[in-house]
Amino acid sequence: MVMSKPPSDARIRARNEAKILKAAVKIFSLKGFDGTRIAEIADASGLPKANVYYYFATKEAIYETLVERLLTGWDKTLEHIVADREPREALSAYIHAKLEYSRRHVIESRFFANEMLRGGRFLSSGQKKHMQDITRERVEVIEEWIRQGKMVAVEPNHFFMMLWAATQFYADFTTVAAVTLNKSQLTRDDYDCAYETIVKTVLDGCLIAE
Amino acid sequence: MVMSKPPSDARIRARNEAKILKAAVKIFSLKGFDGTRIAEIADASGLPKANVYYYFATKEAIYETLVERLLTGWDKTLEHIVADREPREALSAYIHAKLEYSRRHVIESRFFANEMLRGGRFLSSGQKKHMQDITRERVEVIEEWIRQGKMVAVEPNHFFMMLWAATQFYADFTTVAAVTLNKSQLTRDDYDCAYETIVKTVLDGCLIAE
DNA sequence: AAAAAACCTGACCAAAACGTCAATTTTTGA
DNA sequence: TCAAAAATTGACGTTTTGGTCAGGTTTTTT
Incomplete structure (x- = not known):
């Protein structure tokens, strides 16, 4: 029965x-x-x-569904970058959010890294355009801050890519980070330390004037 | 015949x-x-x-040969970081060299990124140790600079990872960079601009004090 | 309660992938 | 010059893989 x-x-x-x-x-x-x-x-x-x-129906179908679905998370963290906040505060918040995302969504982060590493074969031109638009909006915020004399005249696109890379790193290359720090796993403290380091360096630089 | x-x-x-x-x-x-x-x-x-x-004999054999052979290139760029140079000069040189490596050795760079993304399954513990040692040497240089009051007290490991990530990015995620900059390919100018941006930001920060 | 729709799955297939090998050709070294 | 060593390769065997399907069970709808 x-x-x-x-x-x-x-x-x-x-x-x-x-x-x-x-x-x-x-x-x-x-x-x-x-x-x-x-x-x-x-x-x-x-x-x-x-x-x-x-x-x-196919392996592609699964993969494409994931690309589509995970692309949404892509821009969430960028919402911190808005023109009416002070750059110090906004950028800190972005870096924090992005690191937190890297820590809590390692798998999704890596999924995208993998896709990009392969040249974004599965990204539709519509999706690429979406990424562009999202970025451009934030680039304009940076440009505004520069105009207002609140930031030095860095190239905003590359500036963003730098932040993106520095934070994304902790999701994609956890292995490298762990080896470097001589640990088997990264703890929350490590992420905090990463945050401190990135924020301090990016905002105020690493050099001390003589 | x-x-x-x-x-x-x-x-x-x-x-x-x-x-x-x-x-x-x-x-x-x-x-x-x-x-x-x-x-x-x-x-x-x-x-x-x-x-x-x-x-x-096997696919593994090919892969392992590559890992072993390419690991050598890993540390080359780090040679710029030596205690008897001024940090500004040494770090600029490192960033330049690393970006140049990313530009000219995209494939090798990606090969390693791929390996790391997968958790470094094929890295022997000896090879991991090698990476650690190489990094530690340079970390000590940073610590020396901090002691001499030439650099602010950032965590040297994370500081390095930040530099590494920011430069490695241009090899691994060329696609992202190209999409962001709305180009089909990165030119040398783009790399120059990346260099300017990273150096300026990392060394002197991006903010202007009020 | 019965029919329809949705869901499940063991067994199967063709293509692709890894790896082998014996027979041949080319290169080397004495 | 000529035999041994190294290199080449078409053809083959086995395993894995993406994908199908027929026939079943469960759930939903009426």
């Missing part, structure tokens, strides 16, 4: 797609698109492979 | 291994270890697959 399970409160499709995507982003983030086997995704999500195919 | 080719001046083994490794690093850097097919390496190096196997 077969017992029927109690009807799941959550929609079945939603629940299973979530399982699959959660497992997938982890493996994609570690092995990239070409290196990922769907059987592995199936195992990791606790579903038989054929069931994965019931929800997603 | 079959003509025998003139005897190659270069040793055959050396020449073919070089061909294979050159093709391999390119593909590995784009697709990572798991994503790379040996047939593809064979095609790219213009050798039949069986011939690739004649020189390298």
Whole structure:
């Protein structure tokens, strides 16, 4: 006699797609698109492979869904950069938020890093444009601050990329960071220290005038 | 009748291994270890697959050879950081050298980024130790500069990681940079501008005191 | 309660991938 | 010059992989 399970409160499709995507982003983030086997995704999500195919037609479909869905998180942190805040305060907040994102969303961060490393093959031109627009808005804020004499005349795009790189680093290259600091894992203190270092350096520079 | 080719001046083994490794690093850097097919390496190096196997027993062997060989380039740029130079001059030189390396050795840079992104599975503990030692030496230089009152008291490890990230970025995430700058490719000017931005910001900060 | 819709999955397939090998050609060294 | 060593490669065998499918079960709808 077969017992029927109690009807799941959550929609079945939603629940299973979530399982699959959660497992997938982890493996994609570690092995990239070409290196990922769907059987592995199936195992990791606790579903038989054929069931994965019931929800997603191809490997590409899974990957594209993730790209689309994770792109949203991309701009969240940038919201701190607004013209009516003081640069010191706004930039500190951005760096903090971005580091926090790197710490708490290592996998998603790496997923994107992987995609970029491969040249953004799966980014639609629409998505690229979105990234551009988001960045341009913030670049304009920087330009405004420069005009107001609150910041030195740095090239805003490269300035942003520097901040992005410095913070993204802690998600993508945790291994390098751990090796450098001679630890097996990064703790919250390490992230705090990273924050201090980046903020202090970027805002006020590292040199002491003679 | 079959003509025998003139005897190659270069040793055959050396020449073919070089061909294979050159093709391999390119593909590995784009697709990572798991994503790379040996047939593809064979095609790219213009050798039949069986011939690739004649020189390298497994895919791992190729990959490990590359890790070992490319690790050497890792520390080159750090040589600029020496205690008897002035920090401004030394750090500028380092940033310049690292950016130049990113520009001219995109593929090798990405190869390592890929490896790190995957957690450095193929790095032996000896190689990790090497990276640590190299870094520690330079950290000591920074500490010396701080002691001499030439630099503000930043955490040297994180300070280095920041520089590393900011410069490495231009090799690993060329795509992001290109999208941001709305170009299809980065030119030398872009790298120069990156240099200016990073140096100015890191050394003197981005803020103007009121 | 019964039909319809949604969900599940073991078994299967064709293509691709890794790796082997025996037979041949080329190069080297005495 | 000629035998041994090194290099080359087409063809093959095995395993893995992406993807399919038919037939079943469960859930939803009416």
